[in-house]
Amino acid sequence: MHVNPKQRRRHSAAFKAEVLAACAQPGAAVAAVALAFKLNDNLVHQWRRGRGAPKASSVAAMGASExxxxxxxxxxxxxxxxxxxxxxxxxxxxxxxxxxxxxxxxxxxxxxxxxxxxxxxxxxxxxxxx
Known part of the structure; x- marks a missing residue:
């Protein structure tokens, strides 16, 4: 009997933008934000560095055009x-x-x-x- 490994989750651009906005708050720790969103902190660090981060056009479409x-x-x-x-x-x-x-x-x-x-x-x- 073969058990399929857990599939990777795909996160929407809106979700990623929400996580990144939480990380941008003063005094926010990436590890704490990742834990709150049930994510691995290494994944959130990758998003902050731009790998897998939402494109600027999708962030602007969500109304977060600052x-x-x-x-x-x-x-x-x-x-x-x-x-x-x-x-x-x-x-x-x-x-x-x-x-x-x-x-x-x-x-x-x-x-x-x-x-x-x-x-x-x-x-x-x-x-x-x-």
Whole structure:
């Protein structure tokens, strides 16, 4: 007696788009989303990389035609306290700065941060990359 192996499931473009939208939510873990949809997380990772993902035309037909994220420059206010012993630097001369540039998905971020506030920069970066 021969038992047929379980057949592969075929997922619609709408289902794939729903799973990918759930993965795109802030703080969403791919493994948790896959578990919620009763999928293998490796399959969801493949969809996120574009293999087997719904075509742009089918996503637009489903009404999910959003403009792609664009670069937004942020200015972070800094407070500088100068002690009488530390002379102010001449205008136009930058003090030592931390420069960060990274890309996360379609979002590109470029940040400059004073070295004197490196701990604050590290805390902010941990939150952003979480």
């Amino acid at each position: 403009a792609p994220p664009r670069f937004i420059e942020l200015t972070v206010p800094t407070t500088v306290s100068l002690t009488p012993a530390a002379p102010a630097s001449p205008p136009g001369v930058m003090s030592e700065m931390i420069a960060l540039e990274f890309k996360r998905g379609a979002l590109g971020v470029s940040v400059t941060w004073p070295v004197s506030a490196a701990a604050d920069c590290a805390a902010w970066l941990r939150e952003v990359l979480r």
